Amino acid sequence: MRIAALALLTLFLAALGLAAGRNWLTLSELAQALFGSGADARMVWNLRVPRLLTGVIAGGCFGLSGLVFQSLLRNPLASPDVVGLSQSAALGAVLALLAGLPVTLGAWAGGGAAVLILAWLAAHPRHGIEPRAVVLQGLGLAILAGAATEALILRASDGDAGMVMTWLGGTLNGVGWPELARALWLLPLMLPLLLAGRALDRLELGDDLAHALGLRVGALRAGLGALAALLAAGAVSLCGPMAFVALAAGPVARLAAYGRPSPVTAALAGAAFITLADLLARSFAPAALLPTGLYTALIGAPVLILAVWRQTRRDAP
Amino acid sequence: MSFTVRDLSVRLGGVPVLQGLDFTLPPQGITGTIGANGCGKTTLLRALAGVLPLDAGSVQHEGQDIAALSAKARARRIALLPQSGHAPPGLTVRQLVASGRTPWLRPFLPMAAADHAAVARAMAAVGLEDLADRAVESLSGGQRQRAWIALVLAQESGTILLDEPLNHLDLPHQAGLVQLLRDLKQARSIVMILHDLTVAARSCDHILALRDGRLVASGPPDMVLAERPLAQTFGIEFEVSTMPSSGKRVVLPEGF
Numbered sequence: 024m025r026i027a028a029l030a031l032l033t034l035f036l037a038a039l040g041l042a043a044g045r046n047w048l049t050l051s052e053l054a055q056a057l058f059g060s061g062a063d064a065r066m067v068w069n070l071r072v073p074r075l076l077t078g079v080i081a082g083g084c085f086g087l088s089g090l091v092f093q094s095l096l097r098n099p100l101a102s103p104d105v106v107g108l109s110q111s112a113a114l115g116a117v118l119a120l121l122a123g124l125p126v127t128l129g130a131w132a133g134g135g136a137a138v139l140i141l142a143w144l145a146a147h148p149r150h151g152i153e154p155r156a157v158v159l160q161g162l163g164l165a166i167l168a169g170a171a172t173e174a175l176i177l178r179a180s181d182g183d184a185g186m187v188m189t190w191l192g193g194t195l196n197g198v199g200w201p202e203l204a205r206a207l208w209l210l211p212l213m214l215p216l217l218l219a220g221r222a223l224d225r226l227e228l229g230d231d232l233a234h235a236l237g238l239r240v241g242a243l244r245a246g247l248g249a250l251a252a253l254l255a256a257g258a259v260s261l262c263g264p265m266a267f268v269a270l271a272a273g274p275v276a277r278l279a280a281y282g283r284p285s286p287v288t289a290a291l292a293g294a295a296f297i298t299l300a301d302l303l304a305r306s307f308a309p310a311a312l313l314p315t316g317l318y319t320a321l322i323g324a325p326v327l328i329l330a331v332w333r334q335t336r337r338d339a340p
Numbered sequence: 341m342s343f344t345v346r347d348l349s350v351r352l353g354g355v356p357v358l359q360g361l362d363f364t365l366p367p368q369g370i371t372g373t374i375g376a377n378g379c380g381k382t383t384l385l386r387a388l389a390g391v392l393p394l395d396a397g398s399v400q401h402e403g404q405d406i407a408a409l410s411a412k413a414r415a416r417r418i419a420l421l422p423q424s425g426h427a428p429p430g431l432t433v434r435q436l437v438a439s440g441r442t443p444w445l446r447p448f449l450p451m452a453a454a455d456h457a458a459v460a461r462a463m464a465a466v467g468l469e470d471l472a473d474r475a476v477e478s479l480s481g482g483q484r485q486r487a488w489i490a491l492v493l494a495q496e497s498g499t500i501l502l503d504e505p506l507n508h509l510d511l512p513h514q515a516g517l518v519q520l521l522r523d524l525k526q527a528r529s530i531v532m533i534l535h536d537l538t539v540a541a542r543s544c545d546h547i548l549a550l551r552d553g554r555l556v557a558s559g560p561p562d563m564v565l566a567e568r569p570l571a572q573t574f575g576i577e578f579e580v581s582t583m584p585s586s587g588k589r590v591v592l593p594e595g596f
Contacts, residue, residue, distance in 0.1 A: 097428075218448055225442055231422040234391035236495070237415030237443035282430025 025279040026288050033079075033295040040075045040302045041067060045309045073203040074195050077261055078301050078315070079294040080206040082268055084258035086293020087216050087286055089269030090276055091251035094223040094284040095244060096154040099333075102270040103134075103255035106161025109264040110168035111137035112256035117172055117187050121179060127205060127260040134256025137164060138248065152244075193265035193316020195301050202261060209257045216250050216286050223247070223284040265316045267323020268296050274326065274333075296322070342367050342499055342529040343388055347397035350380075350387055356553060357383045361397070363558040369545030370521060371531045372561075376574055380553040381533045382423065385501045388531060389420035401499065415443035419492040423503040423533075425484075427476035433487045434472040437462050440494030462494035466520065482513035489520070500524070502532035506539065518543045537578075537591035541565045549573040565591055 041057075042048045048056060048063060056063035089102035103109050115133020116126045141164065145156040172191065176184045189196065222243055225233045234240045255269060275296075276289035300318035307313075348361040358380045365371050373381050386392040388399060390406040399406050406414055419440070427436055440462065441455040451459075463469050466486040471479065476487055485505065492500050505521075506514045514536075521530055522543060534540055540547060540561065547564035549556040550573070557569045564570075570578040570591065577594040 221442075221445075221448075225439055227428045228436075228439060229422055229424070229426065231386060231389075231391050231420060232425070232439075234411070235389045235415060235418070235420035235501075236439065237412040239411050240391075277430075282428065283435075284428075 025281075026285065026291070029279050029288060029291045029295065033291050033298065036295055036298040036302060037075055037079065040078075040298050040305075041071050043302050044071065044305045069199065073200045074198045074301070075298065077198045077203045077206045078195050078297045080203075080209060081258040081261045081265065082272075082293035082295070082297030083213060083290035084209055084254040084293070085265060085268040086272030086276065086289040086291070086296070087213060088251040088255035088258070089271075089293070090273040090284055090286055090289035091216055091219070091223065091247050092269075093273040094227055095248055095251075096152075096157055097227060098154050098158055099274055100270070101154065101158050101161075102273060103252070104264060104266065104269050105165065106137075106141060106157060107164030107166075107168055108134050108137045108141075108161070108252055108255050109259050109269070110165045110172070112259040113191060113264045114168045114172045114175075115256075116260050117175055117191075120187065120190075121175065121183060127208075127257060130256040130260035131253060133168070134252050134259070137161075137168070138252045140164065142248075189312075189314060190263045192314030193263040193319060194312075194314040195262050195297075195304075196312055196314070198262065206257075206261050209254060212250055212253055212257070213290065216247065216254070217290060218286075219247055220284060220286050223286070227284065262297075263314070263316060265297060265300075266320040267326065268293050268319050271323045271326040272296060274329075342402065343531070344400040344403075345388075345397070346400075348384075348387060348394060348399060349396040350383055350392060351395045352383065356395070358387065358553045361555045363548060363555060365529070365531065365548075366546055367402075368525060368529050370525050370543060371529070371546040371548060372540040372544035373531065373533045373548045373550065374535070374537065374540060374564075374573065375550035375556075379550045381550055382503055383553075384548075384550065385420065385503055385531065385533060389418055389501050390414045391420065412443050415495065415497070417497050418499045418501065419495040419497040420501045421488055421492045421503060421505065423507065425488045427484075427487075429475075429477055431476050432473050433463065433468055433476055433479070433490075434459065436476050436487055437490045437494050440491040440496075443495065458496055459494050462490040465493055465524075466490045481508050482510070482516075485509060485513070485517065486520075489517070493524070497528075499529045499531070502530065504533045504535070506534055506536065514539065537565060537570070537593075538589070541589040541591060551575075561589070565589060 042053045052063060056067040092101050092103055093099055112130040112134035116130040119126050119129025141157055141161055142152060144160050145153050176187055179187065222238060225236055225238055230240050272289050272293040275292040276285055280288045296319060300322060301315045303318045304313055304315045343365040345361055345363050348358055350358040373384065375381050387394060401417055437459050441451055441458060444455060445451060463472055466489055468486055468490060471483060476484060479487065505517060509517065544561055547561050548558050549564050549569060556573045557564045567578050567580050579592045579594060581590050583590055
C-alpha cells in the first residue's frame with residue numbers, strides 16, 4: 024500500500040516536473056507538447072524529458088546505494104555520501120573533467136578507490152568488516168576527498184572552477200540526451216540490487232546466522248557493496264554529489280516498507296526526492312540556476328537530524 | 341553419528357583457536373559444550389555449522405564432509421543460532437521465524453504454503469502463536485529467546501547448534517527452554533554451549549569439555565562431569581555429589 028503510494032507520488036512529481044519551469048504548462052499544453060510539435064514540444068522533449076529521466080535514474084541509484092550500504096553495515100548513517108564514497112567519486116570526476124577524460128570513468132575510479140580503502144582500513148582480522156569503523160573512517164575520507172577537490176578548484180582556470188563548483192553542488196542544469204544515454208547504462212547494474220531485498224533482510228540478522236541459513240555471505244557482501252558503489256559513483260558522474268539523497272532514501276524506504284530493507288522502495292524514494300528537488304530548483308527563481316543539490320540539502324538535512332535522533336533514542340538504555 | 345570431527349584446527353586472524361580436536365557425537369540427543377570463556381566453544385560451534393574456514397582436519401555430518409556441501413544443502417542439514425541475536429527494529433516474530441525458511445526457498449520467489457505451515461509449527465512449538473505479529477524488540481527476554489529458537493526450528497534441519505541459549509533467562513524460562521529442547525531431541529540432534537554444569541548434568545546426553553582450544557573430554561555426563569575432568573577443564577576444584585532424593589547429579593565449584 025505505502026509502496027504503491029510512493030510510486031504514485033513519484034509519477035505525480037514526474038508529471039509536475041515536465042510541466043514546471045520558467046514556462047509553466049497547463050495539462051492540455053503538456054499533452055500537446057508531448058504528442059505534438061512546436062516550440063513547447065521542442066522544449067519538453069529536448070530539455071525537460073531527458074533532465075527528468077536522468078534525475079529519476081540518478082535518484083534511484085542514490086536511493087538504492089544508500090539502502091544497501093546502510094543495510095550491509097547495519098547503520099542508518101552508513102550511506103555513500105557520509106562514508107566518503109560520493110566525495111571520492113566527485114574528486115575522481117573533477118580530475119577526469121579537468122583532464123578531458125570521461126567523467127563516469129573518473130567517478131567510478133574515485134568511488135572504487137574509496138570502497139577498497141575503507142574495506143582495507145576497517146577489515147578486522149577476526150570479525151570481518153567493523154561497521155562502526157567504516158562510518159568513522161569514511162567521515163575522515165569524505166573530508167580528505169573534499170579538501171583535495173577544493174585544492175583542484177583553486178588551481179583550475181576561472182571558467183573550469185565555476186563549472187566544477189556548480190557541479191559539486193549537485194545540479195541537473197544542462198543535462199540532455201547524451202547524459203540520459205549515459206544514465207541508461209546504470210539500469211542493468213540496478214537490477215540485481217532491486218532483487219536483493221531478501222538477501223539484505225537475512226544479512227541484517229548477523230553474518231553467522233545468514234551463513235548458516237545458506238547464504239554465501241562473503242560473495243554477497245562483496246557483490247552488493249561493489250554494485251552499490253558503482254551506482255553511487257555513476258549517479259555522482261551524472262549530476263554531482265546530490266546532498267542527502269542516498270542518506271535520506273533508506274530511512275524513508277524503511278518507513279514505507281514497515282521496517283524491511285526494500286530496495287524497490289528505496290529507489291522510488293531517491294527518484295521522488297531528486298524529482299521534487301529539481302522541481303523546486305526550476306520553479307523558484309529559475310533564472311538564478313540554483314543547484315538542485317541546494318534543495319535536496321534543504322529537505323534532507325532535517326531528515327538526517329531526525330534519523331540520528333531516532334537512533335540515539337533507540338540505543339538509549 | 342551426527343558429527344564426526346577429525347584433527348580439527350582453526351585459526352582466527354592467525355591465532356590458533358582450536359587445535360587437533362577429535363571426537364564423535366551420538367546420532368540423537370543433546371550434546372553440551374562446556375569450558376571457560378575464550379576456550380573456543382563458539383568457534384567450535386561455528387566450525388560444526390560450516391560457517392568458518394578450517395585450518396586443518398575435517399567435519400563430517402552424518403557421514404558427509406560438510407566442506408563438500410553447497411551452502412544451501414548444508415543449511416538444510418544444520419542450523420546455527422549465534423549468541424548475540426539482534427533483530428532489526430520493527431521486525432515481527434513471524435518475519436523473524438520466516439527467515440528460517442531461507443534454505444528451502446527458490447530464488448526470488450515468495451514462500452509456498454509448506455513454508456507458511458513450517459513457520460506456524462515453529463511458532464506453536466515455542467508457544468508464540470499469539471505474539472506472531474508483535475515486534476521482536478517489544479517482547480520480554482524469554483519470549484525473544486523463544487522467537488530465535490523458533491527461527492532455527494522453522495529451518496527444519498536435523499541438527500541444531502545453539503550458542504548459550506540459556507543466557508539472560510531467569511530460572512523458570514531456563515527450565516521451560518530445557519524442557520522444549522528435550523522434547524525436540526526425539527527428532528533432532530542438538531549441540532549447545534552452556535555454563536551451568538548442573539543443568540548440563542540433567543539435560544545433556546553427551547558432554548564436550550574444552551580448554552584453551554583443545555579437547556579435554558568427550559563422553560556421557562556421568563564420565564565428564566566428574567571432579568577430575570572438570571578440574572582439568574576449568575582449572576578450579578569441583579565438588580560433585582548425587583542428590584539422595586532424586587539420584588540427580590549436582591556440580592558445585594569450589595572457591596565461593
